[in-house]
Amino acid sequence: MNYGIIKKVLGSLLIVEAFLMIPSYLIALAEKGPDRIPFLLTIILTALIGWILTRAKSTHDSISPKEGLAIVAVGWVAASILGALPLYFSGSTATYVDAFFEIVSGFTTTGATIMTDIESLPKGILFWRSFTHWIGGMGILVFTLALLPALGIGGFQIFKAETLGPVAGKIAPRLKDTAKILYITYITITLAEVVLLVFGRMSIYEAFIHTFGTVGTGGFSSRSGSIGAFDSSYIHMVIAFFMVASGVNFSLYYSFFRGKPSEFIKDEEFKLYIGIIVVSTLAITVDLWFVSYHNILYSLRDSFFQVASIITTTGYGTANFDLWPSFSKGILLILMFVGASAGSTGGGMKVIRILVMFKLIKREVGKLYHPRAVMPVKINDKVMQNETIAKINSFLALYLLIFIFSTLLVSLEQVDLVTAGSAVAATLGNVGPGLEMVGPVMNYNFFSIPTKLWLSFLMLLGRLELFTIIALIAPKKWRIDV
Incomplete structure (x- = not known):
C-alpha cells in the first residue's frame, strides 16, 4: 500500500473542500450569523491539514485498486468529519455526532436529517448542508481528478471505485476529459433549474438550495415543510422534472449533446426507469x-412528485405520504430499494441491476423448457459477462443481508418494525425519509448516538456501492492479493 499517494490525494481533496466552504462563509459573513467564525476556522483547519498531507512522499506514481478503494472510502469520511465542524461549533446541532450524521447525509446525498426547526438555522449552515448534496452528487473525489496530473498520479482506479453502478466506463479516452464532460453537464442542468425556479418566484438563495438538493438527489430544504411549503404547482413540477432528469445515466446526456438523442430510446435501463415511474x-x-x-389532478400531481422523489432517492416531499393508503406506501417502499439509474446521481440498488435480475429469472424459466439452450443475458444488445452478472448477484445478496x-439492529431502539426497516432502507438507499417515526414530516433526532453512527455508516455503504467499504474492512482471509 502506497500511503504517500493516498495522503497526497486526500490532501488535495481537503484543500478543495476548504475552497468549497468559502461561499457558505461569505453568506454567513453577509448575514452576520453565528456561523461566521466556525466556517472561517474550519476552512483554515481543513486547508492546513490538506496542505500537510500533500507534502507526503510516494514510492511510485500509480494508484493500485487497493489504494483507489482507500482513497474513496477515507476521503468521504474525512470530508464529513471536517465538514461537520461548522454545524457543531455554530450550535446548530446539540452534539458532534448529530453534526456528523447531518453532513454524512449531505455528502452521500441521502437527505435524512436530525434538524427539528430548519428555518431557525443560520443561512450559511443551510447553504452548506445543501451544497454538500451538489458536491457529493457526482462524487467529491471527481473534483480532485483535474489536480492529479499536477501530482504526477494517474487516477482511473479512483474513478472506478467512485463510479456509480455495476459497470465503470470512460465517456472520454482520458479521465480528466471525462470529469470535465460530467461537470459541464452537471453545471448546465443546475443552472437550468435555478433559472426556472427563480422564474417561478422562488428567491435566488432558495433556488440554489433546492437545486443542489434536486440535481444531487439529496433532498435537504430550507423549509421544514420541504417543497410542500411552496404553494406552487409550477415549482413542484419543475423540481419533479429535474429529479427525474437527475436519475438518468449521465452518459446518455453526453450522447445527446453529441447529436445522438436516439441513445435514450435504445437504452433498456432508461426505458425501464421511465416505465417504472x-x-x-x-x-x-x-x-x-x-x-x-377524490380529485384526479391533485392525485396525479402529488403521486408523480413522490414517485420521482423516491425512485431518484431525492427525498423531497409535497405531501405527508405516510398518511397515504397502504398500497401507495408499499409502492414507495419498493421504489426505495429500486433506486435510480446507474451513472446517475441517485442511490438505491439501481434500475440496471433490477433489469439484469429479471432477465436472469427469465433465462432460468426458459432453461426449464430448453435445458440445452444457450441463453445469454443481453443489455442493449450486448452480452453481459458472467463476471459482471456474478458481481450484480453478489451486490443484491449483500444489500439484502445488510438490510435485514x-x-x-435498529429495532433494538424499541421502535416499531416499519420505522426500523424504512429507516434502514432510506439510509442504505440514500433516500432520506422513511415511514412512521422517520416519515416525511419527522426526523432521525430521536435515535441514540450508536444508532445514528450506524445509520451514517449505512449511508456511506450505500453511496459507495457497498463493496468499496466492505473490501477495506473485510477479514484478511477474504482478500486475495494478485
Missing part, C-alpha cells in the same frame, strides 16, 4: 383518487 405514478394516482384525495441485519 409511469406505472407507479398511475397506480398511486388511482389509489389516492378513490381513497384519499441493520433492521434488527
Whole structure:
C-alpha cells in the first residue's frame, strides 16, 4: 500500500473542500450569523491539514485498486468529519455526532436529517448542508481528478471505485476529459433549474438550495415543510422534472449533446426507469383518487412528485405520504430499494441491476423448457459477462443481508418494525425519509448516538456501492492479493 499517494490525494481533496466552504462563509459573513467564525476556522483547519498531507512522499506514481478503494472510502469520511465542524461549533446541532450524521447525509446525498426547526438555522449552515448534496452528487473525489496530473498520479482506479453502478466506463479516452464532460453537464442542468425556479418566484438563495438538493438527489430544504411549503404547482413540477432528469445515466446526456438523442430510446435501463415511474405514478394516482384525495389532478400531481422523489432517492416531499393508503406506501417502499439509474446521481440498488435480475429469472424459466439452450443475458444488445452478472448477484445478496441485519439492529431502539426497516432502507438507499417515526414530516433526532453512527455508516455503504467499504474492512482471509 502506497500511503504517500493516498495522503497526497486526500490532501488535495481537503484543500478543495476548504475552497468549497468559502461561499457558505461569505453568506454567513453577509448575514452576520453565528456561523461566521466556525466556517472561517474550519476552512483554515481543513486547508492546513490538506496542505500537510500533500507534502507526503510516494514510492511510485500509480494508484493500485487497493489504494483507489482507500482513497474513496477515507476521503468521504474525512470530508464529513471536517465538514461537520461548522454545524457543531455554530450550535446548530446539540452534539458532534448529530453534526456528523447531518453532513454524512449531505455528502452521500441521502437527505435524512436530525434538524427539528430548519428555518431557525443560520443561512450559511443551510447553504452548506445543501451544497454538500451538489458536491457529493457526482462524487467529491471527481473534483480532485483535474489536480492529479499536477501530482504526477494517474487516477482511473479512483474513478472506478467512485463510479456509480455495476459497470465503470470512460465517456472520454482520458479521465480528466471525462470529469470535465460530467461537470459541464452537471453545471448546465443546475443552472437550468435555478433559472426556472427563480422564474417561478422562488428567491435566488432558495433556488440554489433546492437545486443542489434536486440535481444531487439529496433532498435537504430550507423549509421544514420541504417543497410542500411552496404553494406552487409550477415549482413542484419543475423540481419533479429535474429529479427525474437527475436519475438518468449521465452518459446518455453526453450522447445527446453529441447529436445522438436516439441513445435514450435504445437504452433498456432508461426505458425501464421511465416505465417504472409511469406505472407507479398511475397506480398511486388511482389509489389516492378513490381513497384519499377524490380529485384526479391533485392525485396525479402529488403521486408523480413522490414517485420521482423516491425512485431518484431525492427525498423531497409535497405531501405527508405516510398518511397515504397502504398500497401507495408499499409502492414507495419498493421504489426505495429500486433506486435510480446507474451513472446517475441517485442511490438505491439501481434500475440496471433490477433489469439484469429479471432477465436472469427469465433465462432460468426458459432453461426449464430448453435445458440445452444457450441463453445469454443481453443489455442493449450486448452480452453481459458472467463476471459482471456474478458481481450484480453478489451486490443484491449483500444489500439484502445488510438490510435485514441493520433492521434488527435498529429495532433494538424499541421502535416499531416499519420505522426500523424504512429507516434502514432510506439510509442504505440514500433516500432520506422513511415511514412512521422517520416519515416525511419527522426526523432521525430521536435515535441514540450508536444508532445514528450506524445509520451514517449505512449511508456511506450505500453511496459507495457497498463493496468499496466492505473490501477495506473485510477479514484478511477474504482478500486475495494478485
